[in-house]
Amino acid sequence: MTEDDVVLVTAAAGSVGSLAGQIATLRGARVIGTAGSASKVDWVRDVAGFDCVDYHDDVGKALGAFASDGVTAVFDNVGGPLLETALDHLALHARIALCGSVSSGYTASGYGRGPANYMQLAFRRARMEGFIFLDHVADFPAAFGDLAGWVGAGRLRWAEDVVDGLDAAPAALQGLFDGTNLGKRLVRVGAGAGPGPLRRTSRDVPHQDAVPRV
Numbered sequence: 001m002t003e004d005d006v007v008l009v010t011a012a013a014g015s016v017g018s019l020a021g022q023i024a025t026l027r028g029a030r031v032i033g034t035a036g037s038a039s040k041v042d043w044v045r046d047v048a049g050f051d052c053v054d055y056h057d058d059v060g061k062a063l064g065a066f067a068s069d070g071v072t073a074v075f076d077n078v079g080g081p082l083l084e085t086a087l088d089h090l091a092l093h094a095r096i097a098l099c100g101s102v103s104s105g106y107t108a109s110g111y112g113r114g115p116a117n118y119m120q121l122a123f124r125r126a127r128m129e130g131f132i133f134l135d136h137v138a139d140f141p142a143a144f145g146d147l148a149g150w151v152g153a154g155r156l157r158w159a160e161d162v163v164d165g166l167d168a169a170p171a172a173l174q175g176l177f178d179g180t181n182l183g184k185r186l187v188r189v190g191a192g193a194g195p196g197p198l199r200r201t202s203r204d205v206p207h208q209d210a211v212p213r214v
Contacts (some may be wrong), residue, residue: 005024006071015185021050031132034053039204079111080103161180161184168187
């Protein structure tokens with residue numbers, strides 16, 4: 001990731017996408033994300049600190065305006081039509097990291113259909129590959145050092161959606177696919193954690209001794 005990169009991050013208000021977008025920004029790239037509501041778009045812009053568009057709007061038009069020569073990198077958490085839109089707006093020799101396919105719902109029937117416009121990878125001489133963090137264990141020490149430094153300096157921000165009570169866990173999990181979460185969806189169990197409403201906290205100004213939550 002360099003200052004020459006223009007990056008698209010899908011599901012940019014989620015726990016993974018929000019951090020991916022911020023890290024790319026901290027590395028000097030220009031970043032645009034997608035999110036599923038006006039409030040999420042506002043959070044990405046105002047708290048996470050990079051541009052964002054509601055995926056219910058014309059994402060292709062937004063990408064054309066943001067990156068007239070195409071995006072050089074895509075961090076995709078969604079798949080489906082959003083991935084196809086991304087493939088239609090690639091720069092030459094772009095890289096696509098496939099992290100998730102939340103649009104499919106991860107059902108027993110599979111992970112949704114493949115992109116109908118996959119030949120854009122050939123036309124743009126692009127590379128698309130899966131991203132699994134266990135492939136990068138050797139990089140963990142350096143990554144944790146960077147993350148701790150950014151958190152300590154207040155430059156890395158995140159949100160948590162906390163639901164109380166184990167009984168709420170199924171609905172909390174389903175909410176990930178319905179898009180009801182902002183940031184990390186957590187279920188609090190144990191003493192004093194009975195059924196209760198959603199509690200949303202934004203960790204946008206971490207303390208100096210905060211531990212990075214990734």
